[in-house]
Amino acid sequence: MTSVLNSDKNKEVNIIDVDKDADLISIFTEGMILANYSFTKYYKEEEKKKPMLEILNIYSSVLKQENLSELEKITNAVYFARDLANEPFSGLNALQFSEKLKQLAKNSDLKIEVLDKKEIEENGMGGLLAVNKGSELPPTFNILEWKPENAVNSKPYILVGKGIVFDSGGYSIKPTKNSMDMMKFDMAGAAAVAGAMKAVSENRLPVHIIALIPATDNAVDAKSYVPGDVIKMHNGLFVEVLNTDAEGRLILADALSYAQKYNPELVMDLATLTGAAAYCIGIQASVVMGTAGNTVFDNLKKSGENVYERVVRFPFWDEYKEMLKSKIADIKNIGGSEAGAITAGKFLEYFTDYPWVHIDIAGPAIINKKNAYRTEGGSAYGVRLLYDFFKKMI
Template sequence: MIPKISIASTIAENNSLACLSTNLKEVSSQLTETETTFLKKKFEKEDACTISRYPHLLFFGKIKTDKEHYQQAEMARVAGTKLYDELKSSGETSVQLTNFCSINLLPAFLEGLLLNTYTFDKYKKEKETFLLENILIVDEKINTEKINEIVNTTKATFVARDLVNEPLSFLTASQLSKEIEKLSNEAGFTLEVFNKKKIEILKMGGLLAVNKGSIDPPTFNILEWKPENAINKKPIVFVGKGVVYDTGGLSLKPTPNSMDYMKSDMGGAATIVAAIYAAALNKLPLHIVGLVPATDNRPDGNAYVPGDIIKMFDGTTVEIKNTDAEGRLILADALSYAKKYKPQLVIDCATLTGSADIITGPHAAVVMGNTAKNVERLKQSGLNTYERLIEVPLWEEYAVPLKSPIADLNNLGTREGQTTIAGKFLEHFTDYNWIHVDMAGTAFRKEKDAYRPAGGTGYGTRLLYNFLKSHIQ
């Protein structure tokens, strides 16, 4: 639950106070001489300090002036994270936020605080009992509109986290469509869901092949936000990999540190759903379409097998070399379908390859694409939100291993360069401006890191929203 947030003109003495500063002089008016000495010693080694003034707290986050602006913003988010932990530890349910820095960092401070309030205790007997109730903003540089935007993008990030955290026992492909429908009713975007019969009529061979081993039917979800004041004549299309659980199929994954995390294999779908939800809540004047092919990948007796040849939505034939290279098959059908919109740009997001995790670890996603200007803009949004991107090239040599003697393509290529090879496979199904984001290392974390919780992180939601907003500024 998001706390109530209000704006005030002055700092109240009878409430906890949290502030950002670059030096002691900026905050000296809030401190006694003894407290100033204490804070000075703390700031020599730490970037955050809490002083108890029972029953309230004074919290100070230090911002380093030798850092770039995007790094300072991240320091502010992390300070917000630490503030929430201190409030929770003390049981303090109300706090004032202010900023003594010369640069406007309070939005990031608030964002870090809010992002750290997330919990997923749906399946626990003992629920989280602490609830931050009130936040008072004392800063003339922030207004209600900006606060509402931060609240909405935070809510959207929580949506993505929830979807990733849900187990397959609840979140089947059909249930994912129902969850998206709830979001569409709340935020005002439209949703059309293709059932299995419609998918068969359309001959989406990639999605159907991956679904062959499942007892649950696939879905193909079309989300659309098209306000009357949309400034783009052609839509921006997001495509998200919706493999709600991936066993690897007959090319079965090992369980430890592999299959046991595969409820997160629909992280790309969660990201694009949440980004469109945020855009609709904040009423961005952009025409946006989201495509989510959804299924699980299981090794039933009728499952597709290595050696099979399948025909994709666009007629391309693909020799199956490995049934665990399934995400690219369902994405390829969606990327081909995206052509009907004559898009301005298509961005697909997917937990696609383990080698992306090897490249980036949990600190970034891999990006590649055929539109340099838009890739650079997306990378800048990655810095703005600290959901960073590492670009790799789409050289033609990476397409060579995808050749097949008996089909147009094979679905695997070689182990070496696998992240880019997977990108080259997807590129085959595009004829428009296109960007591919492989978020295998960032969608799910084993341990908490600042405002990124263990489990689903919601990575990419704020990134895509910031990217969308950059089109209207």
């Protein structure tokens, strides 16, 4: 629909609620807005590449203004997350990403703290520091907080987002085609978490949420970490690195361990973590697993179906931990050729001691060809899922 309207050079469209169905008109409007997104920043004649459609006039006797206002803030948050994910590494390194988050905090009434490399070292975040060793730029560890006075939860919910702003694979280097050439999207989890914080704060949901986002690139350099290295992590565990391209779990592990200081009610991480998850599910859903109770997973599934950002729960049996045993350290950073999405999750479990959900968004976070309202590139999968999940807790 949006494509047709843009091709006909329609700048303004009227939506009339003939059936007087508030849900239907809201869903239709949301789809129109999401489908109208485009990333045009790097075209010389940018204005010619932007969608023609600019104004939606909605005529409805049953849809309330506050519903439209909420919808506008949610879709703006999706646009924000898509912009972050679509930005190339040349325009969004770890330091620049932190600046984007500072601006977000300023505009959305969020608190923010950014730990620099010295503070990361003082906190013993060995995973983040190891991945960063090959970079010309330092890592950052970003802490966003939304804490309204009327929060319904006494202990915070915590979101953790994987912020690998570019992933070469390190010395376990990636091939270029359909792999490294897409690795600007490896921070899609961080983008989704940032977008969710924007939506929650601007709609002023009465829920206390903290977001933890470790950020760095994974580059190849004489100083880079290499296969065979052993890393001491934030929680004191020693990890044998057998693949430097399994770096996302290393920075997430430090963040998950750091989350323990907040005594959280629930922790959820989002990450483009494994190709195995994408091979299993494709772009139609994310893979979820973890130690949270069934009610949490049931609610997450309902939210996924409600906003069409679906989730599929994978088994999480302890037998999979056997594949992570190292001969020289506490654990190794990869399992084997089987069950890669699950063994990645079991690796992260070593760094949690609270109810926790791992969401592997490797499939739906990146869209290679426009799919209905999901435009090509970063989809911002997770923003609407998380918003709906938290809203249902009120």
